[in-house]
Amino acid sequence: MAGKKLRMNWVGSHIRDQEQLQFLLKRLVQGFFFFSSSSSEFCTFIIQLVNVYNHSENQTQLEVTGFACHSNIHTEVCVSSRPVRIDTLKMKVYAPFSKDMPQANHTIHPYARKDDKPLMSSSVTSVQILQENVTLPPPCHYSHNVPAVIFSSGRFARNIFHEFNEVIIPLFLTSRHFQSRLQFIVTDFRSEFVARYDKILSHLSSYEVIDPASNGSIHCFPGAVVGLHYHDNLAITTTDVPDGYSMLDFKQFLRESYNIKVRDLSQMEKPVLVLISRQKSRTFLNEDQMMTMMRALGFSVVVAKPDMMANLQEFAKVLNSCSVLVGAHGAGLTNEIFLPEGAVMVQVVGLGLEWGSTTYYGAPAREMGLNYVEYKIEPEESSLISLYGRDHLVIVDPASVYSQGYEVGRAMYLIKQNFNIDVVRFRKTLVKALEFLGRSAPLV
Numbered sequence: 001m002a003g004k005k006l007r008m009n010w011v012g013s014h015i016r017d018q019e020q021l022q023f024l025l026k027r028l029v030q031g032f033f034f035f036s037s038s039s040s041e042f043c044t045f046i047i048q049l050v051n052v053y054n055h056s057e058n059q060t061q062l063e064v065t066g067f068a069c070h071s072n073i074h075t076e077v078c079v080s081s082r083p084v085r086i087d088t089l090k091m092k093v094y095a096p097f098s099k100d101m102p103q104a105n106h107t108i109h110p111y112a113r114k115d116d117k118p119l120m121s122s123s124v125t126s127v128q129i130l131q132e133n134v135t136l137p138p139p140c141h142y143s144h145n146v147p148a149v150i151f152s153s154g155r156f157a158r159n160i161f162h163e164f165n166e167v168i169i170p171l172f173l174t175s176r177h178f179q180s181r182l183q184f185i186v187t188d189f190r191s192e193f194v195a196r197y198d199k200i201l202s203h204l205s206s207y208e209v210i211d212p213a214s215n216g217s218i219h220c221f222p223g224a225v226v227g228l229h230y231h232d233n234l235a236i237t238t239t240d241v242p243d244g245y246s247m248l249d250f251k252q253f254l255r256e257s258y259n260i261k262v263r264d265l266s267q268m269e270k271p272v273l274v275l276i277s278r279q280k281s282r283t284f285l286n287e288d289q290m291m292t293m294m295r296a297l298g299f300s301v302v303v304a305k306p307d308m309m310a311n312l313q314e315f316a317k318v319l320n321s322c323s324v325l326v327g328a329h330g331a332g333l334t335n336e337i338f339l340p341e342g343a344v345m346v347q348v349v350g351l352g353l354e355w356g357s358t359t360y361y362g363a364p365a366r367e368m369g370l371n372y373v374e375y376k377i378e379p380e381e382s383s384l385i386s387l388y389g390r391d392h393l394v395i396v397d398p399a400s401v402y403s404q405g406y407e408v409g410r411a412m413y414l415i416k417q418n419f420n421i422d423v424v425r426f427r428k429t430l431v432k433a434l435e436f437l438g439r440s441a442p443l444v
Contacts, residue, residue, distance in 0.1 A: 067095050070229075075112040075170070077227040078129055084224045085137045086148060089216030091187060093129045093150070093226060094137035105130050110187060111152040112166040112230035123155040125187040127226050140220035146207065147223040149175050150185045153193040160309075161234075161331040161360065163193070168200060170228035172250055173241065175204050183207040183221070189214075196312060203257040234334065234364035247367045251337060255320070258313055262340050263321040271437055273299040273430075274319060276327030276335070279306060282350060284328065285383065285420045293423045297430055297441050299324070309335065324433050328419060329353045333361040341369035344433040348421070349376045351384060352398030352413035371436040375429045383418040 062068035066082035085094040106129040109120040127150055130137075151171065156162035175182055182205055186194065189211040194201065201209060210219070231237045238246045255262065265271070273294055277287060284290055287303075294301050302318060309315050309332065319325065319338035327333050328348040336345045345365045349357040357374065365372040379385050379395050388394045394401055394412060402409035431441045 069106060069108075071114075072230075073115050075114050075227055075230045076108050077174070077225065077229055078106055078108060079226075080129075080224050083220065083222050084148070085140060086150070086185065086219045086221065086224065087138060087216075088185060088210060088212035088219060091125060091127045091150075091212060093127060093224060094132050095129055095224075097131045108226050109152070110150050110227040111154055112170045112228055113154075119155070123188070124152045127187065129226060138218045141217040143220045144183060144207075145222065146181045146183055147178070147225065148183050148185050148219070148221040149205075149228075150187065150224065150226045151228050152188045153186050153190050154188065157190060157192065158310075159331050160312075161334045163197070164334050164337065165234055166230070167193075167228070168197060169234065169236065169250065170230045171200075171204060172253065173229045173231065173236065173245075174225060176245065176253070177243075178205075180204065180206040183210065185210045185212060185219075187212055199257045199313060200254070203253065232364075233360050234337070235367060247337075247364070248341070248369055251341075251368060254316070254337060258316045260317050260320045260338075265323050265340060265342055265437060268321075268323065270298060270300045271323035271434070271439065272302060272321055273324040273326060274302045274304050274322045276309075276325070276330075276332040277303050277305045278328055278330060278332065281415050281417065282328040282330055283418045284348075285418050286423070289423050290421055290426065293427055294326075294430065297427065297434070298439075299430075304332070304335075323437055324430070326430075329357045329361070330414075336361065336365050336368060336370060339368070339370055342371070342437075344371040344373060344436045346373045346375060346429060346433055348419060349374050350413060350417050350419060351377065351379065351382045351395065352401065352409060352417075371433070373429055373433055373436075375426060377419060378422065378425075381419055381422055383420065384412070384416060387416070 062079060062081060067078070067080050069076060069078040071077075080093075080095045082096045084096070086092070087094070108127050108129065109124040110127055111120065111124045113119055113124075149171075151167065151174075154162060154167055156166075175184075180203070184201065184205050184207075186209055191211075194209055231240065234247075236245055236247050236250060238244050275284075275287070275291065275294070277284070291301050291303065302322070304315070304318070308318075315335065316338045319335055320340055322339055322343060324344045324346060325333070325336055325339055326346045326348070329350060333345065333347060339345065345361070347357055347361055354376070362372050362374065379390060382395070384394055398409070398413065401412050434441050
């Protein structure tokens with residue numbers, strides 16, 4: 001992160017006056033609904049990271065021992081409210097031992113796809129958490145006065161869905177409560193990831209990201225979180241978050257991070273439609289005809305190709321003034337998170353993609369304050385019909401294809417399939433989108 005000071009200190013020095021730190025910690029615990037009079041303020045604050053997920057056993061264990069873990073199908077998160085030493089070269093966390101703590105070390109893959117075992121074992125670096133009574137901890141090279149959060153940046157380079165779904169939103173869930181008083185240690189460090197999401201990372205933490213590969217030292221922290229909390233696809237469960245954060249709050253956080261203002265859609269002379277133009281699969285074969293029809297309806301059309309979407313900071317501004325986002329099922333629709341409330345997301349649903357379309361983008365859109373419209377293609381609009389014919393199982397029974405294995409279905413419907421959209425039929429979908437905007441068609 002260019003221009004940001006490295007806020008870490010050598011042993012024996014202080015980053016900030018301790019009284020100031022205590023004041024910040026007092027402020028941080030305000031508003032939480034569980035407190036322990038017997039805990040230090042810092043310990044109480046750390047307890048909230050488990051408490052807000054409503055697991056009483058974990059709350060008790062963390063309060064008594066200073067260490068607790070929470071695990072579900074998607075992720076595992078361990079929290080230490082006591083000082084830890086982190087060997088960033090070997091990715092080992094030395095946690096203080098308590099007589100009430102079960103004598104067992106932990107190995108965590110700090111990425112929110114725990115259920116994808118092949119990915120976790122092959123692509124996500126594990127973090128070992130060791131008890132100090134079992135293993136003598138090494139001496140500190142650096143000491144810090146804020147807690148650490150350890151997570152993996154993952155292996156889905158440039159896939160905006162996976163980066164937001166499994167890293168950015170979970171990171172918001174896990175660290176927003178700290179009000180920037182924490183430091184990230186990013187395993188499987190990718191410089192392009194840190195650069196791409198610099199605005200977000202710097203709004204969650206006032207401290208420079210630590211890259212274990214280039215900073216192989218022993219770092220001492222007053223506490224630590226290993227792993228990230230996860231709720232659902234592009235989603236936040238409000239009841240499981242301190243202060244009731246929602247996806248609307250996350251969207252506001254993004255606007256603050258990218259310094260973009262909310263546009264009032266009703267003040268636009270012409271509604272702006274952003275068309276996601278895919279280039280390799282699930283492409284619109286008659287994109288020009290679609291654009292002509294869109295303009296005839298009165299839309300100002302912006303064609304978003306990969307090079308435009310790659311600059312997230314600039315593309316976020318485009319989307320923030322967008323009335324309608326149109327795209328085929330795919331990662332590009334993750335950009336719906338930047339749409340202003342009241343905008344419309346139109347998803348073109350190809351053959352065999354109904355479940356994924358609703359699960360990954362349709363249902364989340366509504367929780368983001370958006371209007372969601374599906375355009376389910378007819379078989380004649382799929383390029384697969386020219387390859388297999390109208391009566392082939394590929395066309396009439398996609399479930400039979402998926403029954404041969406997900407990769408078989410993926411190759412068929414996500415990779416092979418393109419679209420030749422019935423422009424007359426699709427026009428009706430866009431007219432419906434206009435109605436959501438309080439407009440009527442035609443506008444010209």
